[in-house]
Amino acid sequence: MSLTQARVQTRLVHAGSPELKQGAGPVNVPVVRTSTVRFADTATQAALGRQRAAGERVATYGRHGLDTHQALEEAVASLEGGYRSVLAPSGLSAIVLVLLATLAPGDHALVSDGVYSPVRKVDRALLQRYGIEVEYFSAARDELEPLIRPNTRLLYLESPGSLLYEVLDLPALAAVARRHGVLVAADNTWSGGLYYQPLALGAHISIQAATKYLAGHSDVMMGVVTVDGPDLARQIGATFDALGLAVGADDAYLTLRGLRTLDVRLARHHENALAVARYLAGQADVARVYYPALEQDPGHALWRRDFSGASGLVSFAFRDTDPAAAARFIDALRYFAIGASWGGYESLALEAAPERLAEHGNWRESGLERQSVARLHIGLESPLDLIEDLERAFGATRDALRRSA
Secondary structure, eight states: OOGGGSOHHHHHHHTTOOOOBTTBOOSSOOOOOOSOOOOSSHHHHHHHHHHHHTTOOOOSSGGGOOHHHHHHHHHHHHHHTOSEEEEESSHHHHHHHHHHHHOOTTOEEEEETTSOTHHHHHIIIIIGGGTOEEEEEOTTTSOSGGGOOTTEEEEEEESSOTTTOOOOOHHHHHHHHHHTTOEEEEEOGGGTTTSOOTTTTTOSEEEEETTTTTTOSSOOOOEEEEESSHHHHHHHHHHHHHHTOOOOHHHHHHHHHHHHTHHHHHHHHHHHHHHHHHHHHTOTTEEEEEOTTSTTSTTHHHHHHHOSOOOSEEEEEESSOOTTHHHHHHHTOSSSEEOSOOOSSSOEEEEOOHHHHTTOHHHHTTTOTTSOEEEEEOOSSOHHHHHHHHHHHHHHHHHHHHHHO
């Protein structure tokens, strides 16, 4: 059986493994660092340059990445079911790479309104300066087809969405976009590429912040773009070169090492997060829990249809309308560190900024606009300890309220 036919757990372990030389070799790909690539002669240099220009994955300069980078790209492409993956220095730079590779002055892009908030910053700071128009829409409220214009070039989605985890009907949205010749890109960071397959569901491009679950240990900044065919590979590759992007070999090595345990880590994240979500759903202090794997979540049916698991991200709205409720609660936690990002082994807590929540159409229509929201990343600790920590924090905030009454 070929590796492409193997189950995903097997591909995670074996994809990108180094070939044996003279009958032996290491388990892990060595860290290959270089700024200069040497060539046997000028004819070889010219031939490899032509191959790279044609879209082949060869390196003619250190910035393009050698063995370590190529092994990680091969492994992620296998995970995502794609033609090729391209690394980027961060998740946001991977998003920018896709936007600049697929859009030009005068183009129009449709973006689901639950996307990672910095996408809007890229729009305001960069795309608008270049005459690219971005229109945000709610997949739950708006019909997609009437929004598509003759100059619409890209449909950019994130499912589940950021902060509130709205699950989109990607196959239906992608089918509409494809009828009009519109490219479809999907941010797949939430699932780590393991529990969701955007390319199989109709997207042309899948994007991940490898900083999160792929690396998995909160010590790497990296993004990765996976495409479904050679034309997009050439397009993304040419933009990568033009932007002067580069990824360190040590970061590529750490991410490849993290990817080997993605399956077992995410299974624990899912198990722990579901236990915490069910606990939160039973608390009188909580107005609503946002977690697609929770049975009462509005996106649960779509999640069951299109996903094979869930990640460690859980958000919840407080019943208390005091805007400081989330901050007061988070400050009382012991095991949850306060910090942005997620996807590492540790649990984190973060107050969801009201201005970011207001960007979500379903938040404005939920009737919970006055509620404070906390986002939790549920790590690999014992879920019993995490729930006890949450229970203590609820008690502390109730005591604070009684003292101030």
